[in-house]
Amino acid sequence: GEEVAQTPKHLVRGEGQKAKLYCAPIKGHSYVFWYQQVLKNEFKFLISFQNENVFDETGMPKERFSAKCLPNSPCSLEIQATKLEDSAVYFCASSQSSANGYTFGSGTRLTVV
């Protein structure tokens, strides 16, 4: 499709529970990026993929966060043992190549209570 589809739109988890977020990039886009938006305008890069390979994971809190992009499946971002500070909107973006811009998904709002 022509949009980046993120599911679910909203997710509520109790502290310590697992959270799993999904992102279907635009067909034909090789690059997928995950960003975390905390507060209102603070974006933090988490991880990027080139096809199913991790391209850059320097932003990932590795002890609890993991991500995958497997062939023929939506990409996923999983948070084990969520903490209150993980409450944020998680955006996925995809890109076809360096010559093209990004298309952002509508985000998943994660609330940890």
Added chain:
Amino acid sequence: KNEVEQSPQNLTAQEGEFITINCSYSVGISALHWLQQHPGGGIVSLFMLSSGKKKHGRLIATINIQEKHSSLHITASHPRDSAVYICAVKSGGSQGNLIFGKGTKLSVKP
């Protein structure tokens, strides 16, 4: 100091006014993006530029690579332009991640 600085943080304008939002960055970049985030939270990519100037409708974006500065202009502003405008730079090579500014919240009054 943030690597991407935007000004102003907040901007209120009357319908019809010409608006300028500024972005300065301190890192080497391969491209600069202007994004629009509506109150509902969705993000729309407005421009990606690496030199010169781009225009789309009432929006104009310019970049000066030597001065590490970009501006986003909105001509004949309208209440529907009310949103947060975010400058983000692409670092670390052609497929580097974006580094975001903190955004400029624009409110256009009728």
